[in-house]
Amino acid sequence: DGTKQWYQRRVRGGSLSGVSYHQLTFLLLSAGMVSAVLCSARYLIKGSRANSVGFSNALYALLLFELATVPDAHIGIVFTDIHFTAQQAVYGIVGIELILLLFARFHRIDSFGHLMGALYGWWYARVGKE
Numbered sequence: 001d002g003t004k005q006w007y008q009r010r011v012r013g014g015s016l017s018g019v020s021y022h023q024l025t026f027l028l029l030s031a032g033m034v035s036a037v038l039c040s041a042r043y044l045i046k047g048s049r050a051n052s053v054g055f056s057n058a059l060y061a062l063l064l065f066e067l068a069t070v071p072d073a074h075i076g077i078v079f080t081d082i083h084f085t086a087q088q089a090v091y092g093i094v095g096i097e098l099i100l101l102l103f104a105r106f107h108r109i110d111s112f113g114h115l116m117g118a119l120y121g122w123w124y125a126r127v128g129k130e
Helices: 002-011 021-046 055-069 086-102 111-128
Strands: 074-076 083-085
Touching: 021 055, 021 111, 055 086, 055 111, 074 086, 083 086, 086 111
Parallel strands: none
Antiparallel strands: 074 083
């Protein structure tokens, strides 16, 4: 199983050390489904034909889940001297998606879905694991 091997390598000393393989699988599947349903409901209400698959939304949920579990972790960008905390990364990710949602005209980027996935990942880290 490639995913189990990835999970076992990632868990060693990482922020996922308290999360089982089944919890991680549930997080990805439920985040994709919840955000896709919310996006579809939003698009039906607005009358748009655009639709969301949910995979990138699930990845946003996983990213925000990891960042929310260790908000004081220091992160750096590869090949640069830029460093910040996980909490600052959350603010940056959500801020960029809000800007894309409100001001940009990128209709192929599902910013609403990404924000729903991020919200779901943050919620799962705070409340949903239990």
